[in-house]
Amino acid sequence: MVKHALVEEKIEIPANVDVDVAESTVTVKGPKGIVDRDFSHAQVSITKENNSIITSNYFPRKKERALVGTIASHIRNMIKGVTDGFIYKMKVVFSHFPISVEVQEATKEVLIKNFTGERSPRRAPIVGNETSVRMEDKETLLVEGIDIEDVAQTAANIQQTTKIRKKDIRVFMDGIYVFEKIK
Numbered sequence: 001m002v003k004h005a006l007v008e009e010k011i012e013i014p015a016n017v018d019v020d021v022a023e024s025t026v027t028v029k030g031p032k033g034i035v036d037r038d039f040s041h042a043q044v045s046i047t048k049e050n051n052s053i054i055t056s057n058y059f060p061r062k063k064e065r066a067l068v069g070t071i072a073s074h075i076r077n078m079i080k081g082v083t084d085g086f087i088y089k090m091k092v093v094f095s096h097f098p099i100s101v102e103v104q105e106a107t108k109e110v111l112i113k114n115f116t117g118e119r120s121p122r123r124a125p126i127v128g129n130e131t132s133v134r135m136e137d138k139e140t141l142l143v144e145g146i147d148i149e150d151v152a153q154t155a156a157n158i159q160q161t162t163k164i165r166k167k168d169i170r171v172f173m174d175g176i177y178v179f180e181k182i183k
Helices: 062-083 148-161
Strands: 006-012 018-022 025-029 034-038 045-049 052-058 086-093 100-104 109-113 122-125 132-135 140-145 175-182
Touching (some): 006 062, 034 062, 052 062, 062 148, 086 148, 100 132, 109 148, 122 148
Antiparallel strands (some): 025 034, 045 052, 086 140, 086 175, 100 109, 109 122
């Protein structure tokens, strides 16, 4: 078994993106907005040199070595988010009772009405300030944003809200499901 003295990963910064590193907080500014994240929980050094970000750790154990790559991936996702953004496409599926979806911008939630004939609507929260949910057509829902964690959590909230319980899911396939991720 080889003991590594230094493990590091380098991330190139695109020309239209500005990255600031203050202690263990990384702030990424780009054409679509600003994303910041605190990495103080990790024993990883994050530095900015010229046009790149370097995540490193000296004499790491196995988990610390993996954490260097994980934090580098988080920073890459932040850069990708402020340049391109993230979109999750969701499909509304129903067999008998037509589901209607309504986005409440004021309360930051999605109302799912008439799910399996229920009288009261189900509510799914929208996570994050930069995340938006809109209907593309009658059966397609788009979840967009610049932070991949907020977009994914919002899509998961919507999908979990329409989860069928105490019935055979092979027969009752109603719900709202993620069918495409555009990154």
